[in-house]
Amino acid sequence: MGKEISRRDFTKLISAGALGLTIPNYVFGNISSQTNIKTKEFVENARKYIGTQYRWGGRLTKKHPGLDCLGLLFLAHSETFGSKWYDFSVYPSKIVKKNQLGRPVKGLDGILSEDLNFSSLKEGDIIYLLSESSIKDEPLAKIQGKNYWPWHTGMYSNKKKDLFLEASPFIKKVTEGNFKKILEDNPKLNKAVFVTRIDF
Numbered sequence: 651m652g653k654e655i656s657r658r659d660f661t662k663l664i665s666a667g668a669l670g671l672t673i674p675n676y677v678f679g680n681i682s683s684q685t686n687i688k689t690k691e692f693v694e695n696a697r698k699y700i701g702t703q704y705r706w707g708g709r710l711t712k713k714h715p716g717l718d719c720l721g722l723l724f725l726a727h728s729e730t731f732g733s734k735w736y737d738f739s740v741y742p743s744k745i746v747k748k749n750q751l752g753r754p755v756k757g758l759d760g761i762l763s764e765d766l767n768f769s770s771l772k773e774g775d776i777i778y779l780l781s782e783s784s785i786k787d788e789p790l791a792k793i794q795g796k797n798y799w800p801w802h803t804g805m806y807s808n809k810k811k812d813l814f815l816e817a818s819p820f821i822k823k824v825t826e827g828n829f830k831k832i833l834e835d836n837p838k839l840n841k842a843v844f845v846t847r848i849d850f
Contacts, residue, residue: 652783688730689774692848693807696815702824704817706720709735719803722817722824723751723776723838731848742778742800751776751846758845760791762796763833766843768812775806777814777829780842790844791843806845 705716710725717725724735727750739745746754758770760780771777778790780798789797804816807826814829833840 677754689772689848692726692730692774693805693815695729696722697807697826697848699725699817699824700815700826702817704819704822704824706819708817717817717824719817720745723803723805723813727751727848740804741787746778746790746844746846749846752848753846755845755847758843760793760844762793762842762844763837765832768830769772771806771809771845772847773807774808774844774848776803776848777806778803778844779840780844780847781839782841791832791842793842798844800844801839 682710699710699717699722702710703716703721704718706718707714707721707722708716708718710717714721714726720738720740721735725737726784727733728735733750739748745751745823750774755770755775758766778800779802780790781801782796783801784797785799785801787799789799790818791798802819804814806829807813807815812829813826814832815824815826817824833843
């Protein structure tokens with residue numbers, strides 16, 4: 651991540667640029683243009699798979715056709731950041747611990763869906779949907795003394811329309827729909843969320 655820049659350093663920066671010198675990776679304000687570009691690229695790389703058939707364990711290979719929820723994110727990440735999709739863990743708890751799909755977002759790292767402030771989400775955020783039903787993995791969150799495990803994941807893809815991009819096990823394909831409605835339609839399955847964000 652780049653450094654904040656002062657007015658004095660800004661003058662030096664302009665002078666250095668005029669002389670053709672190397673310019674440090676400064677951040678103007680809180681958002682760099684690189685972040686915006688990479689975030690958009692990440693979302694678009696996932697979005698191009700809309701309509702692809704949902705298959706459990708799918709990675710769009712001959713051996714593993716179709717895409718599942720993790721496969722969609724792995725491929726989009728691989729195409730955007732040059733990672734290798736097969737290096738990702740299939741266990742959400744390990745993905746989170748290793749920061750493979752971004753770092754946990756403070757305040758969103760285990761929160762009941764009813765308490766979620768949608769304005770705090772950013773495009774490109776990875777959202778794990780949590781329920782109280784245990785799976786063969788560690789719980790991602792403990793909220794009010796209860797453990798919550800991930801059953802599904804996807805990407806927050808459009809802030810204006812509150813869209814969620816996912817390989818849906820219900821619709822049986824990669825789709826993009828209103829995130830608020832998704833949470834409301836399955837309140838027991840989507841009792842809580844855990845969000846990670848890729849910082850550049």
